[in-house]
Amino acid sequence: MDMDSGTGDGSGPSATDGHDWPTTDVELLKRAWRNEKAAPEILKYEVDLIRRVTELTAYVQETVDELMENGVDPLNVSLMEMELERTLFLVKSYLRIRLQKIEKYMFQIQRSADLWNRLSKKEQNFAKRCAEDMEKHLEQSVLSKLPDRYKSHLRQSITSEEDDMDNLINSSGEGEPIDLEANELYGIRYRSIKPLVESGQMDLV
Amino acid sequence: MAGQSDPGGSTFTAAELEFLAEDETVEIVPNMRMDTLDFICGQYGPLRPQITAQVPLWLAVALKKRGNARDDIPDVYLVRSLIEDIKDVRFHKIGTGMEKLTGRASAIVLKHISAMEVNIVRPFTARALETFYKLDSPEMLPDSERGAVKHSQVADHGQRRPLRPNR
Numbered sequence: 001m002d003m004d005s006g007t008g009d010g011s012g013p014s015a016t017d018g019h020d021w022p023t024t025d026v027e028l029l030k031r032a033w034r035n036e037k038a039a040p041e042i043l044k045y046e047v048d049l050i051r052r053v054t055e056l057t058a059y060v061q062e063t064v065d066e067l068m069e070n071g072v073d074p075l076n077v078s079l080m081e082m083e084l085e086r087t088l089f090l091v092k093s094y095l096r097i098r099l100q101k102i103e104k105y106m107f108q109i110q111r112s113a114d115l116w117n118r119l120s121k122k123e124q125n126f127a128k129r130c131a132e133d134m135e136k137h138l139e140q141s142v143l144s145k146l147p148d149r150y151k152s153h154l155r156q157s158i159t160s161e162e163d164d165m166d167n168l169i170n171s172s173g174e175g176e177p178i179d180l181e182a183n184e185l186y187g188i189r190y191r192s193i194k195p196l197v198e199s200g201q202m203d204l205v
Numbered sequence: 206m207a208g209q210s211d212p213g214g215s216t217f218t219a220a221e222l223e224f225l226a227e228d229e230t231v232e233i234v235p236n237m238r239m240d241t242l243d244f245i246c247g248q249y250g251p252l253r254p255q256i257t258a259q260v261p262l263w264l265a266v267a268l269k270k271r272g273n274a275r276d277d278i279p280d281v282y283l284v285r286s287l288i289e290d291i292k293d294v295r296f297h298k299i300g301t302g303m304e305k306l307t308g309r310a311s312a313i314v315l316k317h318i319s320a321m322e323v324n325i326v327r328p329f330t331a332r333a334l335e336t337f338y339k340l341d342s343p344e345m346l347p348d349s350e351r352g353a354v355k356h357s358q359v360a361d362h363g364q365r366r367p368l369r370p371n372r
Contacts, residue, residue, distance in 0.1 A: 026246050030225065038216055060245060075273070076239055082267060083244045089224070178312055185323065187330050188312040189338065205323060 025052055026087060031203055033094045038204035039197065040190055042101040042109065045120045053091055060084050098123060106131045217324050225320070227263035234258075235274040295319075299326060308337050 022028045032046050061084060067077045102109060102123060109115045110131055119127060180186065185205065196202035228246070239252040242264075249260050257277065260268075268274040278284055299322060306313065313330065315323065 024246065034225075037221075056245060073240060075271075076242060079242055079264065079267065080244065082263070083242075083246070086224075086227075086263065087245055093221075181314075185315045185318060186312055187315065187334060189334070192312075205320065 025049065029053055029090050033090050035197060035204045036094055036097050042098060042115065042118055044118045047120065057084060057087055102127045103130055106134060216327060222320050222324055227261065229262050230259050231262050231265050232257050232277045233260055233265045233268060233274040234277055237273050306333060310334065310337060
């Protein structure tokens with residue numbers, strides 16, 4: 001069974017405080033999950049990663065089912081199943097957070113090509129249906145009775161906490177650069193470090 | 206609804222952080238045999254009676270609950286009380302650090318802080334920094350002062366925590 005099919009950035013853990021940079025698919029999944037939870041906006045859908053993990057978990061599920069049927073070492077198999085459940089939890093939770101964000105920002109996401117492209121095909125279908133339902137609901141319950149238009153509100157600057165990888169890069173706040181050091185934890189405005197998160201140089205925690 | 210996490214809350218629940226921590230390796234002493242465990246994240250074992258083994262924490266807990274293994278901790282009560290002490294001292298240091306946070310901070314660095322501690326201070330810290338940012342923006346100032354304001358940004362160092370520790 002192929003365990004380490006990840007394509008991580010290759011850099012292993014450094015001597016500093018415990019932030020391990022992901023190499024295996026499970027580690028990449030954990031990182032994607034953490035980033036998605038901590039980021040105020042929806043991040044790019046990890047197409048390849050989720051596909052690989054889904055295939056892997058399907059394979060393990062089959063194996064577990066077979067072993068169960070054959071009555072082979074039930075304790076061992078049930079522990080394998082526990083581990084499988086843990087991985088599945090990460091995948092489901094990852095997808096769930098994204099759905100939550102889509103529901104929350106459905107109108108903005110439809111209006112921005114950049115945001116729209118971060119969704120998977122299925123998510124895009126979901127977003128479309130969500131928005132249609134919401135529009136219809138608003139129309140019927142309120143808008144048809146008022147001379148008003150709905151407004152969507154945008155999140156401006158939101159602060160998140162994250163770890164940084166690069167040695168001393170400069171990140172602009174609102175004019176003055178701040179030096180960031182590798183493997184330190186910062187509480188910083190999301191907008192300043194957004195590109196770093198997208199490029200994988202910075203993780204959100 | 207799609208999600209369970211409260212968007213206005215602490216981002217991660219304590220249970221979710223525990224979940225992440227459960228992948229850490231610990232030592233157990235099994236009292237039975239078991240063949241190699243072929244996990245997605247790697248292989249563990251095989252397990253032999255009375256031979257110390259390295260396994261993920263979640264597995265150690267599962268085995269212990271089934272009576273298949275025991276931990277290698279000599280004095281549980283002592284360990285617990287030490288951890289409690291360490292937790293208190295750290296929280297105190299985080300709080301002291303927080304008090305030094307000034308309105309000029311646009312970013313803070315938190316050295317040596319643990320995930321659970323970050324999760325506790327997160328709502329407070331994030332909101333504080335946001336408020337500083339909002340209050341510091343030029344629109345908030347009366348016209349006469351606008352030209353004179355200089356945005357100085359300081360990265361405060363030190364431990365952080367909420368002003369009242371969660372007990």
